[in-house]
Amino acid sequence: xxxxxxxxxxxxxxxxxxxxxxxxxxxxxxxxxxxxxxxxxxxxxxxxxxxxxxxxxxxxxxxxxxxxxxxxxxxxxxxxxxxxxxxxxxxxxxxxxxxxxxxxxxxxxxxxxxxxxxxxxxxxxxxxxxxxxxxxxxxxxxxxxxxxxxxxxxxxxxxxxxxxxxxxxxxxxxxxxxxxxxxxxxxxxxxxxxxxxxxxxxxxxxxxxxxxxxxxxxxxxxxxxxxxxxxxxxxxxxxxxxxxxxxxxxxxxxxxxxxxxxxxxxxxxxxxxxxxxxxxxxxxxxxxxxxxxxxxxxxxxxxxxxxxxxxxxxxxxxxxxxx
Numbered sequence: 151x152x153x154x155x156x157x158x159x160x161x162x163x164x165x166x167x168x169x170x171x172x173x174x175x176x177x178x179x180x181x182x183x184x185x186x187x188x189x190x191x192x193x194x195x196x197x198x199x200x201x202x203x204x205x206x207x208x209x210x211x212x213x214x215x216x217x218x219x220x221x222x223x224x225x226x227x228x229x230x231x232x233x234x235x236x237x238x239x240x241x242x243x244x245x246x247x248x249x250x251x252x253x254x255x256x257x258x259x260x261x262x263x264x265x266x267x268x269x270x271x272x273x274x275x276x277x278x279x280x281x282x283x284x285x286x287x288x289x290x291x292x293x294x295x296x297x298x299x300x301x302x303x304x305x306x307x308x309x310x311x312x313x314x315x316x317x318x319x320x321x322x323x324x325x326x327x328x329x330x331x332x333x334x335x336x337x338x339x340x341x342x343x344x345x346x347x348x349x350x351x352x353x354x355x356x357x358x359x360x361x362x363x364x365x366x367x368x369x370x371x372x373x374x375x376x377x378x379x380x381x382x383x384x385x386x387x388x389x390x391x392x393x394x395x396x397x398x399x400x401x402x403x404x405x406x407x408x409x410x411x412x413x414x415x416x417x418x419x420x421x422x423x424x425x426x427x428x429x430x431x432x433x434x435x436x437x438x439x440x441x442x443x444x445x446x447x448x449x450x451x452x453x454x455x456x457x458x459x460x461x462x463x464x465x466x467x468x469x470x471x472x473x
Contacts, residue, residue: 239296
C-alpha cells in the first residue's frame with residue numbers, strides 16, 4: 151500500500167491511501183466491496199444481477215453502475231477523501247487475457263458477448279462518457295488503474311496476507327476446481343512441479359480433466375458410479391447422509407478423498423507447500439475426506455486448512471493486485 155511521500159514536509163498530512171473498488175464478475179451475480187488501507191471497509195459492499203447474458207455495452211454499463219453505488223456507499227460511510235487514488239480490480243472467470251484485459255469467454259453461457267472486448271478500455275470509455283454528461287463521481291475513474299485476475303488466484307493472494315512468507319496451495323471447490331500456487335505472496339507457475347498455467351483445472355488425471363472430477367460435478371458423478379445417489383440428491387444431501395452414518399455416502403467421500411490425494415500427490419511433493427487451503431462450497435464437506443488428504447500431507451509437513459471466507463479474501467486479493 152502506498153505510504154506517505156518521501157518528499158512530504160515534516161508535520162504535513164500523509165498522502166491519502168489508495169482506494170480499491172473490488173468486483174467479482176460471477177455468472178449469476180456481480181459482487182463488490184471497497185478496500186482501503188489494505189482492509190475491507192465495513193458495510194460497504196453490494197450484489198447485483200450480473201447481466202452476463204446481455205450485450206457488451208449493457209455488461210460494461212452494469213460494471214459502471216456497481217462502481218457508482220460502491221462509491222456512494224463509501225462516501226456515506228464517512229472515510230472517503232476526494233483526492234485518494236482510485237483503482238478498480240476484477241475477479242473474472244476464464245478464459246481471459248488478464249494482463250491485456252480482453253475477454254476470451256465463449257460458449258459458456260456467461261459473458262459470451264464480451265468475447266474479444268478489451269474490458270479495461272470499454273469501462274474507461276463508459277466512465278468518460280458519464281463524466282462528460284455531468285456525473286461527477288465518474289471523473290476520477292475515467293483514468294483509473296483497472297486490473298483483472300482469476301478468482302481462485304485472487305482468493306489465494308488474499309490468504310497470502312496471513313502467511314506472507316509461506317508456500318500455499320489454495321483450492322476452491324465449487325462446480326469444478328479453482329487453484330493457485332503462492333510463494334511469498336506471489337503466484338508461481340512453471341517451476342517446482344507447478345503447471346505452466348499455474349493452475350490445475352486443465353491437467354489430466356486418469357485420462358480426464360481435473361476440473362471435471364474435483365468439485366460438485368465430480369462428487370455427483372462418483373456417487374452415480376458407486377450407486378450411492380438417490381434421485382435429486384446434491385452434495386449437501388450426500389454429506390448429511392454420510393455424517394448420519396450412511397455407508398454408501400461415506401464411501402463416496404472416502405473414494406473422492408483417495409482420488410483427490412492421488413491427483414494432488416505430484417504437486418505436493420514438487421511444490422512442497424506449507425499449507426493446503428480449501429475454500430468453496432464443497433470445502434464445507436472436507437471433514438468427510440480430510441483423512442485421505444492428511445495421509446498425503448502429514449509426511450510432507452503440510453497443514454490442511456479450510457476457509458469459509460472466500461469472498462472476503464478474494465476482495466483482499468484484488469487489492470493485492472496493485473501492490
